[in-house]
Amino acid sequence: MNTRFSRRSLIKSAGAAAVMSALPMRFSWANNHPTKVGVILPTSGVLAFPGQASRRGVEFAGMINKERNGPAMELIYADTESKAENGRVAAEKLIREGCSVLIGCWDTGATISAAQACEAAKVPLVINIASAPQITEQGFTQIFRNFTPATQLVSNAVQRIRELAAKTDDPPKTATVLYVNDTFGQSALKAMQAEWAKQNLPIEILDTIGYDVRAKDLSVEVAKAKATGAELLLPITRVNDAIMIVREMVKQEYNPKAIIGPGSPGPYEKAFTDALGKYGDDYMVCVPWLNVKNPRAVELAKRFEAMDSKNRFELNVGFSYEAVDIVADALRRAKSNDAAAIHAALKTTDIKDHVMWGGPIQFNEKGQNPNIGVALLQNQNSEPTVVGPAEAAVAEVVYPMRPFNER
Amino acid sequence: MNNATTRMWGGLAIAFFAIMAFLPVVTSDSIVAVLTLIMMFAFFGQAWNLMMGYVGQLSLGHGLYIGLGAYACAVSVGTFGLSPWLGILIGAAISAVVGAFVAWLGFRFAVKGIYFTLLTIAVAEMGRLSFENWSFVGGNAGYFLRVAQDTHPLLSLRGGTTFYYFCFLVLSILGFWGTALLIRSRLGYFWRAIREDEDAARAIGVRALRLKILAVMISAAMTSVGGSFYALLSGSLFPDTMMGMRFSIEIIIAPIIGGMGTLFGPIIGAFFVIPINEISNHAAQSMGIFGLNTLIYGVLILMVIVFLPDGIWPPVAKRIERWMKGGASS
Numbered sequence: 001m002n003t004r005f006s007r008r009s010l011i012k013s014a015g016a017a018a019v020m021s022a023l024p025m026r027f028s029w030a031n032n033h034p035t036k037v038g039v040i041l042p043t044s045g046v047l048a049f050p051g052q053a054s055r056r057g058v059e060f061a062g063m064i065n066k067e068r069n070g071p072a073m074e075l076i077y078a079d080t081e082s083k084a085e086n087g088r089v090a091a092e093k094l095i096r097e098g099c100s101v102l103i104g105c106w107d108t109g110a111t112i113s114a115a116q117a118c119e120a121a122k123v124p125l126v127i128n129i130a131s132a133p134q135i136t137e138q139g140f141t142q143i144f145r146n147f148t149p150a151t152q153l154v155s156n157a158v159q160r161i162r163e164l165a166a167k168t169d170d171p172p173k174t175a176t177v178l179y180v181n182d183t184f185g186q187s188a189l190k191a192m193q194a195e196w197a198k199q200n201l202p203i204e205i206l207d208t209i210g211y212d213v214r215a216k217d218l219s220v221e222v223a224k225a226k227a228t229g230a231e232l233l234l235p236i237t238r239v240n241d242a243i244m245i246v247r248e249m250v251k252q253e254y255n256p257k258a259i260i261g262p263g264s265p266g267p268y269e270k271a272f273t274d275a276l277g278k279y280g281d282d283y284m285v286c287v288p289w290l291n292v293k294n295p296r297a298v299e300l301a302k303r304f305e306a307m308d309s310k311n312r313f314e315l316n317v318g319f320s321y322e323a324v325d326i327v328a329d330a331l332r333r334a335k336s337n338d339a340a341a342i343h344a345a346l347k348t349t350d351i352k353d354h355v356m357w358g359g360p361i362q363f364n365e366k367g368q369n370p371n372i373g374v375a376l377l378q379n380q381n382s383e384p385t386v387v388g389p390a391e392a393a394v395a396e397v398v399y400p401m402r403p404f405n406e407r
Numbered sequence: 408m409n410n411a412t413t414r415m416w417g418g419l420a421i422a423f424f425a426i427m428a429f430l431p432v433v434t435s436d437s438i439v440a441v442l443t444l445i446m447m448f449a450f451f452g453q454a455w456n457l458m459m460g461y462v463g464q465l466s467l468g469h470g471l472y473i474g475l476g477a478y479a480c481a482v483s484v485g486t487f488g489l490s491p492w493l494g495i496l497i498g499a500a501i502s503a504v505v506g507a508f509v510a511w512l513g514f515r516f517a518v519k520g521i522y523f524t525l526l527t528i529a530v531a532e533m534g535r536l537s538f539e540n541w542s543f544v545g546g547n548a549g550y551f552l553r554v555a556q557d558t559h560p561l562l563s564l565r566g567g568t569t570f571y572y573f574c575f576l577v578l579s580i581l582g583f584w585g586t587a588l589l590i591r592s593r594l595g596y597f598w599r600a601i602r603e604d605e606d607a608a609r610a611i612g613v614r615a616l617r618l619k620i621l622a623v624m625i626s627a628a629m630t631s632v633g634g635s636f637y638a639l640l641s642g643s644l645f646p647d648t649m650m651g652m653r654f655s656i657e658i659i660i661a662p663i664i665g666g667m668g669t670l671f672g673p674i675i676g677a678f679f680v681i682p683i684n685e686i687s688n689h690a691a692q693s694m695g696i697f698g699l700n701t702l703i704y705g706v707l708i709l710m711v712i713v714f715l716p717d718g719i720w721p722p723v724a725k726r727i728e729r730w731m732k733g734g735a736s737s
Contacts, residue, residue: 044691089437109641109645182647
């Protein structure tokens with residue numbers, strides 16, 4: 001056997017070796033090459049408060065993903081300035097910058113606007129928050145919504161109120177609604193009234209009292225609500241007016257059996273508990289919330305709050321965190337930066353261990369996660385605490401609420 | 408303006424729009440998306456400018472006509488299955504009638520100046536509130552257009568970014584050309600006479616009431632057409648978004664910054680306002696400073712208002728004219 005290397009065979013071998021050694025390098029480059037993930041949120045304008053909270057959730061999730069050696073992601077942000085028409089512009093911009101999956105957009109108008117750009121470019125959009133039921137009814141094929149549609153949220157909220165009433169020996173028989181008289185407040189009121197009738201709740205709504213979104217004083221409205229003598233107050237608010245309502249109730253010594261927000265923001269936010277202290281306690285609200293029975297989720301929330309003492313791991317943060325988790329999971333399974341492969345992976349999402357309360361994260365044929373739960377929260381010791389339903393609760397509900405002057 | 412000057416500006420306009428038509432070929436979709444916004448606000452600005460710049464009637468309620476056009480087109484397509492072209496015409500007709508009513512209400516009873524402006528705001532807010540409580544158009548919950556199962560873009564008026572860019576570009580060209588024709592006609596001279604001194608114009612026989620109503624009708628119909636295309640572009644309609652004060656204010660910034668009472672003003676203004684907004688937004692995102700975009704945007708707008716009180720276009724136009732004449736004489 002001739003064992004001598006000819007010059008030609010040496011060059012051949014060297015060439016083959018070079019090709020062979022280059023191949024793994026190319027694959028490892030592909031694995032280390034971060035996937036560009038676009039994040040569209042309203043971080044300025046009228047929706048800046050929840051938009052910025054959502055961004056904090058995304059940033060936190062990005063950090064945790066890195067720590068866990070998750071798929072390499074480069075998060076690129078775009079601001080809609082709370083304008084619907086900017087959703088499309090932001091999506092186009094992020095897609096041009098090479099994003100193969102987008103997250104966003106907090107509000108319905110911007111989400112639909114962005115979804116159209118995603119539809120045309122065949123780039124998936126993971127919706128962190130946007131509640132209009134119609135989003136998943138328009139025929140979009142690229143959207144994946146991990147948030148409760150408004151109708152489902154209100155339906156679950158009314159169910160929580162029913163459960164609470166059934167649990168007590170002295171259920172409330174009458175209720176009054178205080179609602180912020182703007183687009184959000186009116187929509188929530190209509191949905192709640194429809195659901196109230198549908199579920200045939202044995203609690204009579206005595207009055208619905210609206211107030212201006214820019215109101216600086218709610219003494220008249222609270223006095224009206226007090227005059228109805230209703231045992232249950234149902235405020236549909238944002239955080240500032242929720243604070244104003246409670247302050248006015250303390251002043252007027254108005255002590256119904258319970259205050260329950262049927263699926264509206266406000267009482268779970270840090271601004272509320274910080275501003276009201278003990279007077280903010282016992283206030284309840286029905287919203288999707290952190291899975292407090294999942295130690296990992298609780299640990300993450302604690303860590304977030306330790307890093308950012310001014311903010312709470314509330315639903316804007318939580319669902320935005322989950323959106324990044326969903327993308328990371330899809331990337332892990334797709335093993336590719338290609339938008340079509342990520343889309344295919346998102347369709348088969350099945351995440352059992354996640355931070356928000358509810359069943360596994362899965363998407364139906366319309367791109368909706370149908371397994372999101374709605375918890376009954378009650379502020380206890382200035383902390384939103386899950387008190388219902390039974391399978392999610394970590395504390396007993398305080399009912400009837402303690403009179404303000406006895407706290 | 409003599410014929411040579413008119414020809415010169417006409418030539419410049421043709422060259423400008425030709426360049427604009429060519430831009431999508433050499434730019435990406437994201438740039439085209441921004442250009443679409445520029446053309447959209449330019450067209451809205453042209454419509455508003457017709458009423459304010461040439462007739463001197465300040466309206467802060469043009470959001471109403473955007474909303475009427477948007478809802479008329481969306482409901483025609485989404486609820487009745489009609490052609491969007493028909494929806495656009497219906498919207499324009501409704502807006503013209505509403506505009507005529509508002510104008511008649513104001514001018515017939517001598518509601519002038521700031522009081523007329525307040526009237527336009529009041530009517531726009533009434534419109535918004537009516538739509539918010541009108542379940543047929545979705546009320547507060549919004550009205551949504553389904554994703555187009557495309558037949559032909561020119562029939563369905565549904566398409567991608569480039570398609571809508573050309574829609575608004577064509578609207579801007581038509582707006583420019585239509586405004587140029589109007590202001591060079593007898594009607595245009597009457598309007599400007601009313602703007603400069605209404606009493607004097609009346610004294611020489613100008614039928615001010617009728618002509619002012621006509622100006623509002625044309626302006627409202629134009630705005631409505633833009634609103635219809637905006638509805639098709641955005642896919643979701645909310646009374647607050649479509650008819651709210653935000654839109655009414657936003658559409659007047661471009662013509663004010665660009666130069667009111669000029670043909671190029673609304674376009675130049677839109678070319679300044681929208682990119683500045685985009686650039687400041689990008690800067691704010693890069694630095695992670697929320698709201699910095701609003702600050703940068705506000706400061707730049709303020710600087711233009713302080714240093715160029717007549718808008719960007721008039722001094723630029725003077726320089727171009729001087730340069731062209733200098734070039735011609737040399």
